Amino acid sequence: MKLAHAFRRASGESAWDCHFLADRWDGKAWMEDHAESWVGQVVDGRVFTLLGQVGWLTSLWRSPSGTVYVAEGSFRRGGVHINRSENPSRPAWEFHELPCVVSGIWGLDDRFVLAWGPHTQQRKESFYRWDGRQWHELPCPGEVFAVHGLAPDLVYAVGGEGLIARWDGARWHPAPSFTEAVMTAVHVVSKDEMYACSDAGVHEGSVYGWSEVAESPGMLISVAKYREQVWVAGGTYGLFTLRGNQLEEVEAPVKPLSLDTRKRLVMATSEGLVDTEDAKEFRTVPLADFVACVQDIPRKW
Numbered sequence: 001m002k003l004a005h006a007f008r009r010a011s012g013e014s015a016w017d018c019h020f021l022a023d024r025w026d027g028k029a030w031m032e033d034h035a036e037s038w039v040g041q042v043v044d045g046r047v048f049t050l051l052g053q054v055g056w057l058t059s060l061w062r063s064p065s066g067t068v069y070v071a072e073g074s075f076r077r078g079g080v081h082i083n084r085s086e087n088p089s090r091p092a093w094e095f096h097e098l099p100c101v102v103s104g105i106w107g108l109d110d111r112f113v114l115a116w117g118p119h120t121q122q123r124k125e126s127f128y129r130w131d132g133r134q135w136h137e138l139p140c141p142g143e144v145f146a147v148h149g150l151a152p153d154l155v156y157a158v159g160g161e162g163l164i165a166r167w168d169g170a171r172w173h174p175a176p177s178f179t180e181a182v183m184t185a186v187h188v189v190s191k192d193e194m195y196a197c198s199d200a201g202v203h204e205g206s207v208y209g210w211s212e213v214a215e216s217p218g219m220l221i222s223v224a225k226y227r228e229q230v231w232v233a234g235g236t237y238g239l240f241t242l243r244g245n246q247l248e249e250v251e252a253p254v255k256p257l258s259l260d261t262r263k264r265l266v267m268a269t270s271e272g273l274v275d276t277e278d279a280k281e282f283r284t285v286p287l288a289d290f291v292a293c294v295q296d297i298p299r300k301w
Contacts, residue, residue: 002027003299005291009258010268011062015275015285016045018266021060022290024052025297032056032075034301039070039081040290041088042273047289048088051081054300058117059104067110069130073101073117080105080130094176096135099299100126113236114155116144127157141165146185154207158183158196164203164210177210185222185233195242197223197232202242203279214247226261227277229236233259233267241279250279 004027012018013100020042025035037057037071039050055074062068062207064288070081072095079097100117107113111131127140153169162177164186177183181198188194196203196210197220204213220240222233230242233256240247254274264275273285 001298005172005287006270007257007268007273007287007290007295008270009060010067010266010273011060011258012042014264015266015273015283016042018042018260018273019050019060019062020268020273020290021070022287024294036300038290038294039068039083040293041068041250042285043088045087045285047285047293049290049293049297050083050088050091051093052294052297052300057081058102058224059106060112061106063113065109069105069107069113069115071102071105071117073103077293078102078117078120079134080113096130098126098128098135100128104144104146108152112152114138114147116140116147116157126292138167139172141167141174145183148186154188154191156186156188156194156196158186161266162198164196164205166207175205175210179203179212182219184220187224189225194223194228195223197221197229202230202247203233205237213245214242216247221257224259224260224261224265226259226265231259231261231265235256239267239279248271252276252279252282254282273291 007022009021010018022038022039041048067084070189078101083091085092099120103117104114105115111132112245116127119126125140127138128135143160144157145159147157155167162179164175164177165172181200184196186196192206194205196267199214199219231241239250258268260266267274271287276282
């Protein structure tokens with residue numbers, strides 16, 4: 001059987017220094033019980049695999065300390081995997097089960113990590129915070145798809161039916177978005193500058209309100225500001241920058257699925273982990289490097 005492989009998400013300082021999510025499946029229509037999710041790490045450009053399993057690993061975030069948090073929302077269970085080990089050859093995973101099909105994860109540091117998704121026992125959406133020792137359930141503002149912020153009292157969540165909501169440290173404040181579009185990502189630069197994207201376009205906002213500033217050719221997946229420029233990932237549509245009220249396509253052979261902005265602009269594409277500082281020169285960790293790591297490991301389904 002010829003297996004298919006793809007990268008899905010990356011989080012870290014650069015393509016040479018990051019953690020990633022990748023998939024291996026039977027090459028047919030994707031089915032959870034005929035596929036594997038993998039967590040890997042890139043150190044000085046070299047790829048290591050840290051965890052592989054049948055069961056959907058949905059999202060990943062690496063904290064400033066280097067600890068990696070991985071959300072699981074599979075048919076088997078829901079929860080969060082945490083690896084604090086700095087040695088990619090000796091990961092030390094612990095799993096924290098939650099009554100939630102965890103669909104996303106993001107944080108500020110190791111004492112403020114947020115996870116969210118549909119509750120497994122009740123007909124509601126759920127939201128949790130990790131304080132470094134245990135998980136606490138928080139109110140949930142709705143169907144959340146993405147979270148970003150600057151401080152424990154300045155966090156924004158976006159999601160279904162135009163959801164935009166601000167967490168002030170104690171409760172959520174819904175913000176009128178004037179759209180029913182599916183909001184897929186959010187990036188908070190300051191109280192006065194933040195961005196979100198959707199299946200309709202790019203939205204700009206502040207603590208005072210939001211408005212749509214640019215239409216899109218299709219579903220946008222991620223948005224981030226890096227070096228005074230707003231970048232937008234459009235998946236198969238490509239990479240864009242926001243200029244005024246227009247999206248301009250970047251002339252680069254990348255179709256990003258996720259963005260991270262630390263030392264370099266880091267992008268996960270299905271075929272490679274890519275970074276850049278100027279959108280002119282790009283570095284790539286090719287998918288072949290991941291394939292080589294798992295080619296001698298028997299499939300797990």
